[in-house]
Amino acid sequence: MPSAASDVPADTGLPLGDTFHVFDTTLRDGAQREGISYSVTDKLAVAALLDELGVGFIEGGWPGALPKDTEFFARAAAGELPLRTAQLVAFGSTRRAGLAVQDDPQVKALLDSQAPVVTLVAKSDVRHVERALRTTLEENLAMVADTVRYLTDNGRRVFIDCEHFFDGFAADADYGLRVGEAAVAAGADVVVLCDTNGGQLPGPLSDTVAEVLRRGGFRVGIHCQDDTGCAVANSIAAVQAGATHVQCTANGYGERAGNADLFAVLGNLITKLELPVLPPGRLADLTRVSHAIAELANIAPNTHQAYVGSSAFSHKAGLHASAIKVDPDLYNHLDPDAVGNDMHILITEMAGRASVELKAKELGLDLSQRPEVVQTVVDTVKNREAQGFSYEAADASFELLIRSALAGADAAEPERLPFRLESYRVIVESPKNGKAVAGPSSSEVTSEATVKIWVGNTRVVATGEGNGPVHALDSALRLALEPQFPPLRSVELTDYKVRILAGHAGTDSITRVLVTSTDGERDWTTVGVHANVVEASWQALVDSVVYAVQSADQPASASDQQMQPTE
Ligand SMILES: CC(=O)SCCNC(=O)CCNC(=O)[C@H](O)C(C)(C)COP(=O)(O)OP(=O)(O)OC[C@H]1O[C@@H](n2cnc3c(N)ncnc32)[C@H](O)[C@@H]1OP(=O)(O)O
């Protein structure tokens, strides 16, 4: 890793070179989000992903303030973070008031980090200088100048983050400009205007950026928090006003409401403003990198996140689907492939014929020549959703519904169900002495289920146990079916969600169950609805098993059997 600015490659490998900076602070400001606590290994992995994406700068943390960040820079310097495109940045503050810069241990830690670039946070609002730093305006300017000069003299490139710049500028514009000028005179490259409390709106923020550029005569960057929900809009407005350095965090992670989301900012800069700020071909990594970082941050991805959310290109309304069938561009603001995302058609009560046809195509079923089947499916979905079913998240049940409609419409190809239910029974038993221990332990309360089914002409009776009635039913059903349908051995239930749908009174409410299963390669979700939670669960389990059997390659012995229900 280069240890000084002189070692920094002049050619950044970025299409705009040094003229535009995409500066990521996921590992510093993003880590200030409530609930995030990266290990050093996580931080190295996040940095590697950001480098793969092709950002220009990765702020890794505050060495000297957080032991984990000190270790992160040490491990990066030791070769654990080979960077292709990005340069590593260490964050810290200007020297303490009244302390010589060379004696300030946290400034020394910035040099020790060996990062070639340093971002220094500085006060630029007179009220913060006087009330938070409790020093004079002149001493603050000296703190900025001394620290920048010391770092640049030691070969570092320096950016200066002016905290609370916009509020400070409104109160005393001249002082804000003097801070920027002092930093630049001492050797700083970029003066980053920070909306630290996130209270700005795009119009006034854009006016301030333009005025600073006019009066300050230095390079301007932007750093926006999201407290007004405008961090992305503010960042884009600043760039349009002339900022050439934009600080963001992956998925908008950050303190309070977060920071400007790197992925939305990149999507907007590249596809809307046509600024090629990433190396060619990397835009298509946006969705993958967003989700991988969410995984490392241990935060469920935001499904509705612009550009990269799994719902960012999902269409629910029938009228939208009907236009999309003609041309997806009619309802998508860009081709989802461009950012590595996919379009989805959601099937709900709002679906029309086009929605069903497009969704079937997504599932590999061509209904374009089967208008009567499409209409049957539309009608069935609308009726069932009115009863409480929800197909939006239950693609497998929806596929079964299409297959059933196809079979119903086609006398030559009647529906082939793997089994027919005769009956099931579930027993839940509390301890004989009646003293179940309070708490989540299930060993005190046992469940047992018996299923009686017909597989072809064979009657099978199986009993299973489980830590709850649904688990017991699932065990019994598999015991009964696995000998005939070996692929079921690799199928597991991975998620079980219950929702009570209110009726007119508590007692007549109905229950919707969603079951997610996996065979290790694919996941699928099925739905059941009934007033009785066990029956609703059974319906979802049966759909899951039928889906598994129908979509797996059947061994000759099983597929040769007569699958028709026998009477
Ligand atoms: C807007 C932002 O997000 S900036 C980034 C903020 N991030 C963090 O604070 C995370 C890491 N922070 C830390 O680990 C600790 O706060 C430290 C190590 C930086 C400082 O810890 P401590 O010395 O224990 O003090 P504390 O956290 O109360 O900070 C207050 C001190 O910092 C000084 N300070 C605050 N801002 C600045 C600044 N921009 N420049 C120089 N000194 C500053 C204050 O004057 C005060 O110094 P004093 O104790 O000599 O009066």
Ligand SMILES: CC(=O)C(=O)O
């Ligand atoms: C520097 C920074 O994180 C801020 O001002 O918000």
